[in-house]
Amino acid sequence: MSVNRVIAALGLLALALVWLLDLGAIQPNRIVPGTGHGLVSAVGWGGAALVTSALAGAILLAVLRVRGRYLLLLALIGLSLALLPLLLEVFASRHLPEDSPYARSSVGAGFWCLLFLLSLMLIEVVGQLGRRRGLQLLLVVVIGSSWVVFLQSDGLESLSLVREFNARPAKFEQALWTHLTLAFGAVTISAVLAFGLALKMMRSPAWQRPILGLVSFLQTIPSLAVFGLLIAPLSALVAAFPALESLGIRGIGWAPALLALIAYSLLPMVRNTFVALTEVPEELADAGRGMGMNERQLFFKLKLPLALPVIIEGVRITTIQAIGLTAVAALIGAGGFGSFIFQGLGQAAMDLVLLGALPTIVLALLADALLTMLAASFRPAAARV
Amino acid sequence: MRLWLPPVLLAVLLIGLSTGMPALEPLFHWIQPDKQQVIYERESFLFLLQNHVFLVIVSAAAGTLAAVAGGIFATRPSGRDFLPLVSQIASIGQTFPPVAVLALAVPVLGFGEAPILVALMLYGLLPILRNTLAGLESINPAVKEAARGMGMSPLQVLVRAELPLAGRVILAGIRTSVTINIATAAIGSTIGARTLGDPVIAGLVNGNTAYVLQGAILIGLLALTTDSLFEALERTWDRRFSPQVAG
Numbered sequence: 001m002s003v004n005r006v007i008a009a010l011g012l013l014a015l016a017l018v019w020l021l022d023l024g025a026i027q028p029n030r031i032v033p034g035t036g037h038g039l040v041s042a043v044g045w046g047g048a049a050l051v052t053s054a055l056a057g058a059i060l061l062a063v064l065r066v067r068g069r070y071l072l073l074l075a076l077i078g079l080s081l082a083l084l085p086l087l088l089e090v091f092a093s094r095h096l097p098e099d100s101p102y103a104r105s106s107v108g109a110g111f112w113c114l115l116f117l118l119s120l121m122l123i124e125v126v127g128q129l130g131r132r133r134g135l136q137l138l139l140v141v142v143i144g145s146s147w148v149v150f151l152q153s154d155g156l157e158s159l160s161l162v163r164e165f166n167a168r169p170a171k172f173e174q175a176l177w178t179h180l181t182l183a184f185g186a187v188t189i190s191a192v193l194a195f196g197l198a199l200k201m202m203r204s205p206a207w208q209r210p211i212l213g214l215v216s217f218l219q220t221i222p223s224l225a226v227f228g229l230l231i232a233p234l235s236a237l238v239a240a241f242p243a244l245e246s247l248g249i250r251g252i253g254w255a256p257a258l259l260a261l262i263a264y265s266l267l268p269m270v271r272n273t274f275v276a277l278t279e280v281p282e283e284l285a286d287a288g289r290g291m292g293m294n295e296r297q298l299f300f301k302l303k304l305p306l307a308l309p310v311i312i313e314g315v316r317i318t319t320i321q322a323i324g325l326t327a328v329a330a331l332i333g334a335g336g337f338g339s340f341i342f343q344g345l346g347q348a349a350m351d352l353v354l355l356g357a358l359p360t361i362v363l364a365l366l367a368d369a370l371l372t373m374l375a376a377s378f379r380p381a382a383a384r385v
Numbered sequence: 386m387r388l389w390l391p392p393v394l395l396a397v398l399l400i401g402l403s404t405g406m407p408a409l410e411p412l413f414h415w416i417q418p419d420k421q422q423v424i425y426e427r428e429s430f431l432f433l434l435q436n437h438v439f440l441v442i443v444s445a446a447a448g449t450l451a452a453v454a455g456g457i458f459a460t461r462p463s464g465r466d467f468l469p470l471v472s473q474i475a476s477i478g479q480t481f482p483p484v485a486v487l488a489l490a491v492p493v494l495g496f497g498e499a500p501i502l503v504a505l506m507l508y509g510l511l512p513i514l515r516n517t518l519a520g521l522e523s524i525n526p527a528v529k530e531a532a533r534g535m536g537m538s539p540l541q542v543l544v545r546a547e548l549p550l551a552g553r554v555i556l557a558g559i560r561t562s563v564t565i566n567i568a569t570a571a572i573g574s575t576i577g578a579r580t581l582g583d584p585v586i587a588g589l590v591n592g593n594t595a596y597v598l599q600g601a602i603l604i605g606l607l608a609l610t611t612d613s614l615f616e617a618l619e620r621t622w623d624r625r626f627s628p629q630v631a632g
Contacts, residue, residue, distance in 0.1 A: 004466070005466045005467075006466050006467055006470055109493065120470060120474070123470060123473050123477075124469070124470050127469045127470070127473070220564060220608050220609060220612045221604075221605045221608055221609075222567055222568030222571050222604050222605065222608050223568050223571075223572070224568065224571040224572055224582055224585055224600075224601070224604060225571065225585070225600075225601040225602075225604040225605040225608070226601075226605075227601075228585045228588070228589075228597040228598065228600060228601030228604075229598070229601045229602070229605070231594055231597055232416060232594050232597075232598060235594070251594070252589075320479075320480050320482075323482060324482025324483060324484055324485065325482075327482055327484045327485065328484050328572060331572075331575070331586070331589060332589065338484065341484065341485075341488045342575055344488075345488070345491065345575050345576055348496075350491065350492040353488050353489075353491060353492065354488075354489075354492065356488065357484075357485040357488040357489050358485075360482055360484075360485045361481055361482065361485050364480045364481065364482055364485075365477075365480055368477075368480045
């Protein structure tokens with residue numbers, strides 16, 4: 001057992017940044033920039049000592065050769081991450097003026113750095129412990145639920161992000177549903193299309209080049225251009241067939257967004273489905289035939305199950321991409337979390353920008369984690385690592 | 386030389402359209418009959434194109450340097466401890482949507498070109514980093530052993546054996562990174578960077594489809610030009626360094 005230089009380095013960096021940068025700021029109202037507070041000013045000497053000793057403890061454990069130190073590190077870092085919002089609560093209770101209802105506290109660079117570096121330390125520790133799925137899930141649930149409890153408590157009511165949310169809970173919920181519907185709708189439709197295209201490519205190899213060429217051409221065109229290019233044709237279509245308008249189809253809005261998202265989703269989906277289905281070893285297919293399977297059984301009982309993990313990997317890439325692109329689609333009026341981002345940028349209200357950007361990132365990370373686990377669970381037992 | 390024909394033709398078309406867009410005024414009047422002004426004139430298209438390309442090139446150059454340096458560090462004996470973490474960062478970082486990264490850069494750095502350069506660089510270095518690691522890690526250890534046996538120093542092994550062998554994969558990473566960054570720089574118009582996204586955003590705000598079309602066509606052409614340029618570069622690389630692959 002040797003010194004873990006990674007955790008030691010990350011811990012030292014975290015220690016330096018949390019002392020050098022502002023932990024948080026107090027703003028008199030929504031637009032005026034706030035006054036920053038460093039670690040000691042924000043949470044007092046007691047809080048600063050607690051943060052410092054937690055980080056110093058992690059560094060010490062990384063350097064010392066103690067038995068079971070990674071489990072100790074896991075507990076220490078996991079607990080620190082779960083309790084991180086407490087810092088903001090203490091900060092708000094110490095500094096928020098009681099007589100001004102518009103005053104709000106906001107998160108500073110020091111806090112973000114601490115969150116980021118602690119997360120990296122956690123990733124390293126989990127890696128050292130051998131990436132047990134159950135353990136990862138437990139950590140995510142514990143830390144996630146702790147944050148949810150903190151964010152709903154009264155102590156963080158003054159946090160600018162919470163204020164922005166409380167100002168529009170219905171809109172937030174609507175944005176969440178629009179975002180999910182658009183992204184998952186596009187992924188589902190493109191999965192069906194891609195499956196059909198992949199089968200076509202398998203049956204008639206002459207189609208392979210044109211189909212792959214077309215879908216990778218579609219992916220090359222930047223999203224903003226695709227959204228823009230769809231407006232004119234869709235408007236013309238609606239002008240020609242007014243019945244379409246009663247379905248809610250217009251030059252801007254969800255219709256061009258969905259079309260563009262499907263077009264983008266095709267490349268990763270078609271490529272992975274095709275590669276997965278064609279890379280099933282011929283010996284296995286022969287063995288299946290020898291057992292008396294017909295081509296249909298061979299496909300459903302052998303090829304498809306074997307191809308499933310790679311197909312799900314395609315779904316994962318596509319879903320992450322679709323969640324990000326749906327945020328861009330807010331520019332053409334499709335709604336979703338992107339509308340908060342662009343509204344916030346327009347009004348120079350940074351907390352509104354965060355209210356759009358952070359949930360988009362969380363959605364992408366969640367989709368990534370869930371689909372990675374799903375793909376792993378479909379992998380044949382012998383191939384599991 | 387036929388390899389370089391598509392990028393050259395596309396580049397000529399791109400620059401031609403950027404300078405000659407006003408000549409197409411009748412066409413855009415036909416598309417957008419209810420507007421007086423149908424050609425975007427707040428900034429010349431050529432200026433927007435230059436600025437767009439400049440942002441992408443600067444961020445790609447800085448991103449490539451940082452990513453290749455990081456990749457080399459994490460695969461040397463002294464930095465090997467960091468390899469699992471660095472490769473995890475490269476893959477987890479790519480789940481962050483580019484537009485969210487762009488949006489997060491604004492509260493930290495303000496509006497304008499600075500946040501977009503930083504966001505483009507940080508986001509763009511991830512695919513390059515991943516490919517650098519993959520390229521360096523996939524080299525057959527026997528090759529490195531042979532190079533050392535010939536009396537090469539570790540630096541010589543890196544420069545003369547490892548980097549040329551990993552170069553093709555790194556180039557593919559740069560291609561992915563530049564493709565993403567052209568698209569992200571276009572969205573950068575919303576945070577005050579002057580790129581080809583400007584006419585699109587202005588058109589969307591004013592309900593002027595002609596502006597939207599002009600911006601979208603030029604952005605699309607820029608992406609296609611760059612992509613065909615990388616295609617030609619990759620093929621040239623294959624021919625020079627591994628003739629058996631090019632066939």
